[in-house]
Amino acid sequence: MRILITGANRGLGLEFAKQYARRGDRVFAGSRNGDPVDAPGTVPVRLDVADEKSIDAAHSAIGREIDALDLLINNAGIYSTVGGRFSGETFGSLTADEAAAIFRVNSIGPMLVAQRFTDLLSRGANPKLANVSSGYGSVSRNDGHFPHHYSASKAALNQYMRSYAADAAKLGITVVILSPGWVRTDMGGRNATLSPEESVSGMVRIIEEITPRQNSAWFNYDGQPVAW
C-alpha cells in the first residue's frame, strides 16, 4: 500500500510508520520538520497540518513520487499548547487563542489534509482515510469532566469526517474514525494502560477490515464501536 501518516515522528504516528514499513508498505512519514523518522524504509515528508501552504507543498512532493494513495492516516494532534495534562483547560482560564490553536491542529488540519489529498486517494486501491480521534470526542459520554478544548476539537474532527465521508464515498474512499485508547506516548503519559504497539496493532486491524458499508464508523482500538 501507499500510505501517508501525519505526525509520524513520534508516538502513535511513529508506531504506525514502523508497523506498515515492516510489512513492506510504502510509507510517507509526515512531520513538521521533515526529518527522517525512526522507522527504516519510510520516506520523510515535511507536513505541518496547521499550515495550508505546508499541506500544499507536501501534496506536491508526494504527487511527484506516486500517482495514487491507498491510505491516509490523520494522526497528528495536540493536547494543549501550554504543557501539562490539563493546563489551559481549567474553566475560568479558557482562552480563544488556546482553543484556536488546538482546533487548528486537531480538527481543521485533518479536514484540510483530507481535502487536499482526495485526488490521490480517489485513484488508490480500496482507498481509506483513517482519523485518530479520541474517546474525549464523544458528546454523549461527556460527564462534564472532559478537557474543554481538546474534547471539543475531537468532536469537531468527527463531524468534519462524517461530512467528508459522504463526498468521499462517491469517489470510493472509505472513512474510519479511531480511538486509540489511553496510550503511553508523550501525550498519554507513562501511566497510560496501553503500549503504542498494542494500540496501533488494533487500529491497523480495523483499518484493514473496514468496508465501504461502514463508512465513517467510529471504533475503539479493540474493535468496539464508540458512542457518539
Ligand SMILES: NC(=O)c1ccc[n+]([C@@H]2O[C@H](COP(=O)([O-])OP(=O)(O)OC[C@H]3O[C@@H](n4cnc5c(N)ncnc54)[C@H](OP(=O)(O)O)[C@@H]3O)[C@@H](O)[C@H]2O)c1
Ligand atoms: N496517547 C493517547 O493516550 C491518546 C489518546 C487518545 C487520542 N490520542 C490521539 O492520538 C494522536 C497521536 O497522539 P500521540 O499520543 O502519539 O501524541 P504525541 O506523542 O504527543 O505525538 C503527537 C504527534 O503529532 C505531531 N504534531 C503536533 N502538531 C502537529 C502539526 N501542526 N503538524 C504535524 N504534526 C504535528 C507531533 O509532532 P512534533 O514532534 O513536531 O510535535 C507528534 O508527532 C493524536 O491525534 C492524539 O490526539 C492519543
